[in-house]
Amino acid sequence: MLRRYFTVLFSPRSPGACATRIVLLITTVVVLSFALGLIHTPTTKIVEKERDLNPNSKPFIPDTAPYFPVDQPVVVRFTSNLTRQNGGKKEACPLPRLELHDPAIMSFYVKHPRIKCDVEPNWVLLHAGRFIILPEAVEKHGKIECDLYPVVKNSDFKVDEQAPLRNVANGTRFENDFYRISCVAKDGAKYENYHAGIRYDEKVQSRPVPESKTGLNLDVIMIGLDSTSRLAWRRHLPLTRDYFTSTLGGVELEGYNILGDGTPAAIMPILIGKREEELPEARRGYSGAKPVDSFPWIWKEFRDAGYAVAWGEDDAHLGTFQYRLLGFSEQPTDHYYRYFSLALEPHYKDNKPFCVGSRPRHLVLQDYMREMYYMYPNRRKWIFSFQSELSHQDNNNLSKMDDDFYEHIKRLHEEGFLDNAILIMMADHGARFSKVRATAQGKQEERLPYFGIRFPEWFKKKYPEIIQNVLKNSKRLTTPFDIHETFHDILNFTGTGPADISKRGVSLFKEIPPNRDCSSAEVDPHWCACMEWVDLNMKDPILDRLTEKILETFNNYTEPHRDLCAKLSIDKLISAKALKVMDAVLKFKDTSDGGRGRFGKMDDTTQHTSILYQIIFQTTPGAGLFEVTLTHRLKEDQIILEKKDVSRANKYGNAAACIETQDAFLRPYCYCKST
Numbered sequence: 136m137l138r139r140y141f142t143v144l145f146s147p148r149s150p151g152a153c154a155t156r157i158v159l160l161i162t163t164v165v166v167l168s169f170a171l172g173l174i175h176t177p178t179t180k181i182v183e184k185e186r187d188l189n190p191n192s193k194p195f196i197p198d199t200a201p202y203f204p205v206d207q208p209v210v211v212r213f214t215s216n217l218t219r220q221n222g223g224k225k226e227a228c229p230l231p232r233l234e235l236h237d238p239a240i241m242s243f244y245v246k247h248p249r250i251k252c253d254v255e256p257n258w259v260l261l262h263a264g265r266f267i268i269l270p271e272a273v274e275k276h277g278k279i280e281c282d283l284y285p286v287v288k289n290s291d292f293k294v295d296e297q298a299p300l301r302n303v304a305n306g307t308r309f310e311n312d313f314y315r316i317s318c319v320a321k322d323g324a325k326y327e328n329y330h331a332g333i334r335y336d337e338k339v340q341s342r343p344v345p346e347s348k349t350g351l352n353l354d355v356i357m358i359g360l361d362s363t364s365r366l367a368w369r370r371h372l373p374l375t376r377d378y379f380t381s382t383l384g385g386v387e388l389e390g391y392n393i394l395g396d397g398t399p400a401a402i403m404p405i406l407i408g409k410r411e412e413e414l415p416e417a418r419r420g421y422s423g424a425k426p427v428d429s430f431p432w433i434w435k436e437f438r439d440a441g442y443a444v445a446w447g448e449d450d451a452h453l454g455t456f457q458y459r460l461l462g463f464s465e466q467p468t469d470h471y472y473r474y475f476s477l478a479l480e481p482h483y484k485d486n487k488p489f490c491v492g493s494r495p496r497h498l499v500l501q502d503y504m505r506e507m508y509y510m511y512p513n514r515r516k517w518i519f520s521f522q523s524e525l526s527h528q529d530n531n532n533l534s535k536m537d538d539d540f541y542e543h544i545k546r547l548h549e550e551g552f553l554d555n556a557i558l559i560m561m562a563d564h565g566a567r568f569s570k571v572r573a574t575a576q577g578k579q580e581e582r583l584p585y586f587g588i589r590f591p592e593w594f595k596k597k598y599p600e601i602i603q604n605v606l607k608n609s610k611r612l613t614t615p616f617d618i619h620e621t622f623h624d625i626l627n628f629t630g631t632g633p634a635d636i637s638k639r640g641v642s643l644f645k646e647i648p649p650n651r652d653c654s655s656a657e658v659d660p661h662w663c664a665c666m667e668w669v670d671l672n673m674k675d676p677i678l679d680r681l682t683e684k685i686l687e688t689f690n691n692y693t694e695p696h697r698d699l700c701a702k703l704s705i706d707k708l709i710s711a712k713a714l715k716v717m718d719a720v721l722k723f724k725d726t727s728d729g730g731r732g733r734f735g736k737m738d739d740t741t742q743h744t745s746i747l748y749q750i751i752f753q754t755t756p757g758a759g760l761f762e763v764t765l766t767h768r769l770k771e772d773q774i775i776l777e778k779k780d781v782s783r784a785n786k787y788g789n790a791a792a793c794i795e796t797q798d799a800f801l802r803p804y805c806y807c808k809s810t
Contacts, residue, residue: 227652228612228665229714230390231579232747232766235366239574239744239770244370245531249538252490259316261309261332263509268305268318277321286313286329286478291426291454291462294477310334312503313475328492329482331475331499333445333506339469344441344515349627353594354516354556355437356547358501358540361398361453361523363530364565364580365389371533374541376587379560383548385589386605390612392656392664393564393582398455401563401584402521404615405622406433408640417460426461433622434468437517440626445507445516447472449500450523451480472503472520489524489535497522497536501543508552516556521563530566557625558589559618575744579716582664586613588643600631604646611647612665614656616640666747671711677767678711681748684774685763689754689804699793700805706755714747744769751784757806760785 258272259281268279282299289295296315312334318326360368365387369376379385394400394410403411407430411417416424434444446468448454454473456462479491486492491499504520525532544560547553565581566572572581588605595602616639624642634641636648639657653663671678682705693700746767753760764780767773783803793807 227650228390229668230610230612231583231664231666231716232764233366233576233579233583235369237574237576240571240576240580243531243570245534246371247531247534250489250495250535252487252495253493255493257328257330257492257494258318258320258326259328259330261314261330262506264308264333264335266303266305266307266309272320272326276324279318279320279326281316281318281326283309284315284317285311286315286474287311288466288474291457291464291473292477294474296478308335312470313478315478329475329479331472331503333470333503333510335510336469339443339511340514342438342441342443342514345439347440347627349629350440351594351598351625351628352515352555353591353625354552355518355559355622355625356504356516356553356556357519357559357561358544359402359519359521359560360533360562360585361521361527362564362566363526363533363562363585365391365583365585366580367530367533367565367571368562368585371530372537372540374537375544375560378541378545379558379587379589383544383553383558383589384595385558385560385587386609388586388588388609388613389583390610390664391561391584391586392612392614392653392658393584393662394614394616394658395662396564396567398453398521398523398563399460401615402455404640405618406519407431408433408616408619417456419459419461424461426464427456428464428467432467433619434517434519436623436626437515438469440515442515442517443470443507443511444468445470445472445504445518445520447476447500447503447519448521448523449476449496450527451476453523453527455521470503470507472500475503495536495539497525498539498543501540505543505547505552508550530571553589554591554593556591559587560589561586575716579664582662586618598631598644601644604631605643608643608647611649612651612653612656612658613643613647614640614658616656617643617647666714666716668749669713669715671713671748673708673711675711677748678708678750680774681711681750681765682708682752684765684776685750685752685761688776692804693794693801696794696797696801696805699797699807699809700801701756701808703754703756703759703804703806705752706758707753708750709753709760710749710751712749714749754806757787757790757810758785759783759787759803759806761803 256269256271258269258276258279260267260269266281266283268281273279280302282301283303284299285297286294287297299317309332313329313331315329316327320326363371380387394404399411403409403414407414409431414427414430416422417427417430418424434446438444447470449472451473452458454462457473479496489496494502500520500522504518507516507518525536544558547558562584564584566577567581571577590602590605620640620642621644624644628644629642631644631646634645634647634651636651636655639655641647653660653665686703686705689703693702746769748765748767749762750765751760751762760783762782762784763776766775768775781803787802787806790807790810791802791805793809794801794805
């Protein structure tokens with residue numbers, strides 16, 4: 136019958152054929168629409184006292200994988216022999232040297248002003264488990280009476296509104312985290328808005344705390360942003376970043392490398408310690424798929440240790456575990472922001488852009504998470520908020536939140552909430568959808584998201600070995616698997632010895648050896664940000680240009696003192712290497728493995744935009760031994776040598792004595808004529 140259908144549909148013209156095609160096409164569209172849920176049949180109405188807040192919420196249904204039909208591609212473990220010597224140790228993962236103000240990326244840079252919401256402040260708030268009518272509103276409008284409509288879960292994709300609590304008194308303890316609040320003032324003014332707060336929960340308040348002799352007794356606060364590389368964070372969030380690093384002493388992981396494409400591929404290894412394909416099937420539309428409740432979430436372990444746990448995202452439509460996956464059947468954490476996002480999204484149009492009344496939406500989520508400290512002042516807390524709305528499509532929007540984020544973490548610090556907490560600020564990956572990703576540096580930045588970690592001052596004094604290891608590890612290859620193991624170490628500290636890199640995930644509290652590479656960390660070649668050292672042929676014409684640039688730079692340094700310092704030339708070229716982006720990174724175009732974000736098409740044509748060269752040579756006179764790194768910008772055909780990239784590898788003794796008192800900087804480059 137199917138063959139007959141297509142035969143009629145695509146047969147040559149014959150009387151009535153066009154009409155037949157139209158009827159068949161309409162019938163097909165209708166049938167497929169019902170099958171895929173595009174046309175909704177009437178459903179049972181919610182009880183009269185409840186309101187369906189988002190009846191048209193439709194989760195994304197991905198196509199099956201066209202390139203890997205069985206969805207289990209053969210994986211060849213990546214191995215690399217490309218290492219370099221560094222102080223007698225092999226450095227297996229040379230990290231890329233990326234420019235903060237890369238010309239190709241900066242051509243897309245735009246700075247936006249801070250988001251401005253309603254001039255009149257919100258009339259009410261939910262604070263410390265109590266409903267509060269703000270005195271400023273009463274002073275302006277007179278007596279205020281408010282009704283609270285609880286927003287409650289229907290499913291992970293739908294929420295309901297319950298019958299209202301009428302004329303709720305100021306200071307009343309509330310029993311739900313989320314409400315629509317409607318108020319009328321004595322002067323006739325009206326107020327309506329959605330509000331979020333942390334309810335009093337006796338079950339959590341009385342949760343037993345098992346005795347632990349190995350736990351580090353620390354809160355965990357994680358603040359995540361979507362699609363933000365380490366350098367994009369610096370470009371667009373300078374206030375936040377400066378406060379985090381300079382005032383709070385946060386440490387940034389320069390070699391934090393993604394494991395795949397998209398948020399689930401970045402977040403699941405942190406929260407579960409596994410890749411999506413290593414877990415039970417949860418993708419919508421796939422055979423045997425089930426919700427993700429049974430996964431071994433790290434918050435379950437913290438909850439078992441007596442912690443109060445909270446997880447929330449600002450964008451319900453792009454939910455990490457709901458966009459492609461089936462989400463949760465049961466509420467996963469003690470406090471779960473998703474239900475608020477589901478209620479709020481249909482009403483975005485009722486507010487100024489990116490606002491909820493007088494508050495920016497990104498701050499509403501952070502306000503909610505900060506309320507955990509007012510509700511659980513004497514209980515350990517694990518808190519993870521993740522925000523996509525502003526940065527998912529365009530990093531430039533991040534500048535709209537920089538002032539707010541800076542003030543938020545400053546408030547956390549000044550109110551003492553960081554005194555016993557590890558603060559993590561992180562991103563899932565770099566930009567994926569903007570023009571930035573089409574550049575060579577953009578592809579590298581995508582693989583190097585922001586990750587920063589900050590410890591309390593007392594912790595630094597009590598565990599100096601941990602701090603030293605984290606500092607060392609900040610220059611080494613790290614992955615989301617390592618963050619998962621670090622969480623385990625917070626609950627059960629196992630010491631600060633060397634990390635066992637035969638395991639793909641290791642705690643940041645242990646020293647990661649410099650010979651760790653993408654193979655041992657189980658990072659696939661096309662996601663590996665480590666650079667390739669390639670030996671140059673000593674007859675390569677580029678060497679003439681490189682050595683000319685080196686000698687020109689050295690001799691220009693000493694030219695004002697030519698009466699004292701001899702002009703240098705190269706006596707012996709010892710080594711020449713090129714440091715390039717791996718071809719697999721440049722060739723990678725997009726994933727095609729059913730949305731899991733690991734494997735894909737390798738037919739992109741992105742070209743190298745810069746190459747680093749490392750030259751080791753000996754000069755004459757004086758037999759000075761130098762190691763120099765130069766950058767060749769290919770588009771401009773420009774060779775750059777900076778002072779910080781020159782290293783004198785042998786002692787110069789008295790050979791530079793004639794210049795020592797006049798200009799000590801010139802000692803490595805000056806061979807005194809009088810020697």
